[in-house]
Amino acid sequence: MAKETDPPADAAPILWVLCTTMPVDGFDDARRLVEWYTYRWRIERFHFVLKTGGSNVEKLQLETYDRLARVMALYSIVAWRILWMTYQVRQDPDQPCSVVFTPDEEAALRQLYDRQRPRKGPRSRPMAADHRLTLREAMHTMAKLGGFLGRKSDGEPGIKTLWRGYQALQLIVLGMQLTQRDCCGG
Numbered sequence: 001m002a003k004e005t006d007p008p009a010d011a012a013p014i015l016w017v018l019c020t021t022m023p024v025d026g027f028d029d030a031r032r033l034v035e036w037y038t039y040r041w042r043i044e045r046f047h048f049v050l051k052t053g054g055s056n057v058e059k060l061q062l063e064t065y066d067r068l069a070r071v072m073a074l075y076s077i078v079a080w081r082i083l084w085m086t087y088q089v090r091q092d093p094d095q096p097c098s099v100v101f102t103p104d105e106e107a108a109l110r111q112l113y114d115r116q117r118p119r120k121g122p123r124s125r126p127m128a129a130d131h132r133l134t135l136r137e138a139m140h141t142m143a144k145l146g147g148f149l150g151r152k153s154d155g156e157p158g159i160k161t162l163w164r165g166y167q168a169l170q171l172i173v174l175g176m177q178l179t180q181r182d183c184c185g186g
Contacts, residue, residue: 002034042083050079054163082162089135089156097138104173109133112172113141116150142169 004013018037024030051058055075062068085100097106110133133141140150143157146164157165 002030046079046083049083049159049163050075053079053082053159054167055079078163078166082159082166085139086159086162089139093136094134097133097135100135101138102173104177105169106133106138108169108172108176109138109141112145113137116141116144142166145169145172 002016002018004015007013016034016037018033020033022029022033024033049055055078057072057075060068060071062071088095088100097109101109113133139162140148140157142165143161144150144165145168146157146161146166148154148157148161148165
């Protein structure tokens, strides 16, 4: 049995009775298993992102195991990255977006952010050159590519919107890279 050590003031501590097939030969083994159990929610969220968050992997009708294995490997990476991004922005929305995005992604998001910002009156001007996009600004910009409207009452973007936005961002980055390579002789 495991007991929550620091419950909220208005709640009773949670008691867990965990059943396991793993050997438990002492306190350290029990503590390790309880720690593993705490990861359960993140694992469930990962599978949600993978299955229904935008990949629609369950709807794919691939003909061979090799094709399924390859697409699952690719989609797992994307699902992990989107889930990681959502946790990072919740933890610290004001951190620089470079913590999560590559330099090419950041450059694309910066251009998009300036175009997506609402314009009000003659004072409206482009973002200052030294302005660093926060992670929240970058995530909202990416989500808008996936259909997020970003109104005050909308809350934070969902997984499906982020997945679609991430796909669109990758295409924009690829287009920028191809343009730079073609025009610069790279």
